[in-house]
Amino acid sequence: MLRKLEFVLRRLLTSLFVLVGVSVITFFLSRVVPNNAAALYIGPRARPEDIQRVSIQLGLDKPLPVQYTIYMRDLLHGDLGTSIGTKRPVLQEILDRAPATLELLFTGMFLATMLGVPLGVLSARWQGKPLDVAVRAISIVGVSMPAFFLGLMLQIIFFRNLDWLPLAGRISNDLRFTNPLETITHFLVLDALLTRNWIALKDAAIHLVLPAITLAAYPIGLIARMTRAAMLEVLEQDYIRTARAYGIRDVIITYLYALKNAISPTLTVIGLTIAFALTGTFFVEIIFNWPGLGQFTVRSLLNIDYPAIMGITLFGAAAYVVINLVVDILQAWIDPRISLK
Amino acid sequence: MTAMPALTVEPEVQSARTFRHVLSVIVRDPLSLASTIVILLFLLVAVFATQLAPYPNEGAGVTNVPHRMLAPSTEHPFGADRLGRDVLSRVIVGSRLAVIIPLGVVFFAILIGVPLGAIAGYKGGWVDEVIMRVTDLFLAFPSLLLAMAITAALGRGLQNAAIALVVSWWPWYTRLARAVTIGLRERYFVEAAQATGVRDSVIILRHILPNTISPILVQATVDLGTVILAMGSLGFLGLGTQPPSPDWGLMVAEGRDFILNQWWISTFPGLAIFIVVLAFNLLGDTLRDIFDPRQYR
Numbered sequence: 001m002l003r004k005l006e007f008v009l010r011r012l013l014t015s016l017f018v019l020v021g022v023s024v025i026t027f028f029l030s031r032v033v034p035n036n037a038a039a040l041y042i043g044p045r046a047r048p049e050d051i052q053r054v055s056i057q058l059g060l061d062k063p064l065p066v067q068y069t070i071y072m073r074d075l076l077h078g079d080l081g082t083s084i085g086t087k088r089p090v091l092q093e094i095l096d097r098a099p100a101t102l103e104l105l106f107t108g109m110f111l112a113t114m115l116g117v118p119l120g121v122l123s124a125r126w127q128g129k130p131l132d133v134a135v136r137a138i139s140i141v142g143v144s145m146p147a148f149f150l151g152l153m154l155q156i157i158f159f160r161n162l163d164w165l166p167l168a169g170r171i172s173n174d175l176r177f178t179n180p181l182e183t184i185t186h187f188l189v190l191d192a193l194l195t196r197n198w199i200a201l202k203d204a205a206i207h208l209v210l211p212a213i214t215l216a217a218y219p220i221g222l223i224a225r226m227t228r229a230a231m232l233e234v235l236e237q238d239y240i241r242t243a244r245a246y247g248i249r250d251v252i253i254t255y256l257y258a259l260k261n262a263i264s265p266t267l268t269v270i271g272l273t274i275a276f277a278l279t280g281t282f283f284v285e286i287i288f289n290w291p292g293l294g295q296f297t298v299r300s301l302l303n304i305d306y307p308a309i310m311g312i313t314l315f316g317a318a319a320y321v322v323i324n325l326v327v328d329i330l331q332a333w334i335d336p337r338i339s340l341k
Numbered sequence: 342m343t344a345m346p347a348l349t350v351e352p353e354v355q356s357a358r359t360f361r362h363v364l365s366v367i368v369r370d371p372l373s374l375a376s377t378i379v380i381l382l383f384l385l386v387a388v389f390a391t392q393l394a395p396y397p398n399e400g401a402g403v404t405n406v407p408h409r410m411l412a413p414s415t416e417h418p419f420g421a422d423r424l425g426r427d428v429l430s431r432v433i434v435g436s437r438l439a440v441i442i443p444l445g446v447v448f449f450a451i452l453i454g455v456p457l458g459a460i461a462g463y464k465g466g467w468v469d470e471v472i473m474r475v476t477d478l479f480l481a482f483p484s485l486l487l488a489m490a491i492t493a494a495l496g497r498g499l500q501n502a503a504i505a506l507v508v509s510w511w512p513w514y515t516r517l518a519r520a521v522t523i524g525l526r527e528r529y530f531v532e533a534a535q536a537t538g539v540r541d542s543v544i545i546l547r548h549i550l551p552n553t554i555s556p557i558l559v560q561a562t563v564d565l566g567t568v569i570l571a572m573g574s575l576g577f578l579g580l581g582t583q584p585p586s587p588d589w590g591l592m593v594a595e596g597r598d599f600i601l602n603q604w605w606i607s608t609f610p611g612l613a614i615f616i617v618v619l620a621f622n623l624l625g626d627t628l629r630d631i632f633d634p635r636q637y638r
Contacts (some may be wrong), residue, residue, distance in 0.1 A: 021474075022482065025482070033491075141619065143622060146577075149614065275483050316486045
């Protein structure tokens with residue numbers, strides 16, 4: 001127990017160190033790399049007097065270490081600057097849009113895990129057989145497909161040709177009047193479920209299908225392959241051979257004995273892919289007009305909305321670090337060998 | 342003393358044998374053979390783009406408005422885009438940027454990353470600690486997000502997008518080169534060189550780096566697919582190549598508004614990205630199986 005606590009503390013400390021480092025990099029990107037950071041910060045319509053005022057406000061005339069302290073002080077107060085495009089605090093913009101992105105992200109990752117883990121297990125059990133080859137093919141196709149291309153193709157097939165699913169958006173507009181959704185969690189599907197608004201639930205759910213599949217395509221492959229590798233390693237071990245020798249059925253060995261020990265490395269990959277999928281959602285959101293962080297990010301990138309870009313980068317990196325931390329701690333909890341290392 | 346040269350020669354002999362082994366595996370596996378051929382074809386198309394494109398001027402960006410939105414036909418096998426440009430020509434001319442720039446990105450990422458990794462792995466101690474903590478910081482960002490932020494800081498454009506990708510990718514090579522070097526450090530030919538008083542810099546250059554080549558090449562093949570995808574993604578966002586130059590990602594973005602009716606504008610460039618990336622991933626996967634990277638992790 002003490003060992004575990006020590007492990008968690010150590011991981012917390014390294015994460016803190018990485019977060020500080022991340023802030024140094026975004027500091028450099030926002031204040032040091034650009035030719036005229038103040039002009040970038042104000043946007044295209046900067047007047048000389050504005051540039052001078054903002055230069056002083058950002059402390060650009062001061063030595064770098066002092067500038068960094070000012071930058072950090074603002075950050076710790078939750079001040080990521082003001083968006084040029086919307087004139088609102090960047091943090092507020094991020095928080096307003098995060099639920100839509102997270103809803104998509106969680107659904108996509110859930111789908112990827114629910115498909116990827118079984119595919120990986122089956123692939124390991126039938127190693128070298130046609131099923132294994134098929135899973136390998138699916139995985140490689142999945143990681144090779146640009147999300148923005150897959151999304152467009154799905155729209156052509158499922159909206160234009162089959163007319164089964166909506167083209168884009170998060171929920172139908174007319175529902176706002178006929179079956180308005182009460183906001184509790186900001187996750188539409190969950191809100192609809194909680195308020196028993198079945199029509200809205202169905203509508204929100206079918207809007208999620210294509211974006212979630214597009215997002216899941218990449219992680220499904222990664223998760224399946226990692227699960228397969230982990231399973232193969234476990235299946236080679238003595239205790240599995242012993243179990244076989246005892247005549248325990250293959251199904252029980254694979255799904256009960258082996259999977260239990262293969263799940264820990266798989267968990268790491270799932271954690272890592274969540275972070276990749278976060279960037280992936282940006283592209284999926286653009287294709288499907290999903291009102292989340294991605295749309296905001298792209299608009300900021302194209303309009304050079306500098307404070308917004310840096311705020312999102314910092315947010316993305318911080319999310320990545322936190323997810324990794326959570327995964328590591330979860331792993332230590334599942335697999336006691338890890339905290340002993 | 343006669344045994345010494347034999348010891349230093351050993352890795353080179355091995356690499357020649359490995360190369361032949363790799364070739365034989367690729368030739369025997371239909372998927373790997375097909376992907377190698379596809380990659381070579383795309384490289385050829387990239388090199389001879391202006392000769393191969395039916396309308397090289399339109400490929401480069403000259404508009405032909407009367408032909409706008411023409412559906413695929415024998416004259417325009419991939420149709421024409423919003424400004425009447427032949428999509429096939431644009432895909433062909435675009436292959437230059439789409440395939441050759443990522444080659445450069447991976448090359449420079451290796452050039453920065455591998456020596457740093459070799460130094461970290463060979464020296465150990467505080468040098469190792471400093472280099473690896475710096476890579477940790479870069480790896481704390483999702484690569485594509487970091488590349489997006491760097492491109493934004495430097496300003497949009499092909500060159501800056503390429504620089505941004507190099508900056509986001511080198512740490513992966515540092516990690517790999519370090520892991521390989523740690524394995525090599527204990528080998529006889531390195532110990533022998535140390536014992537005879539060869540300088541560290543010479544050992545790293547002559548004995549360590551040449552032996553990191555095969556795992557690095559495997560990783561580079563796998564990465565090329567990812568970098569082409571990342572380059573396409575930056576292009577799609579409008580951060581890479583600026584119009585009217587043809588960029589596959591940008592072409593997909595330009596055709597997005599017409600996807601339901603003039604589907605060809607986005608579909609063909611998107612398909613081009615998919616096929617090249619798939620080919621690199623398939624080949625990389627086979628190479629990875631041959632070299633089994635687990636021995637380096």
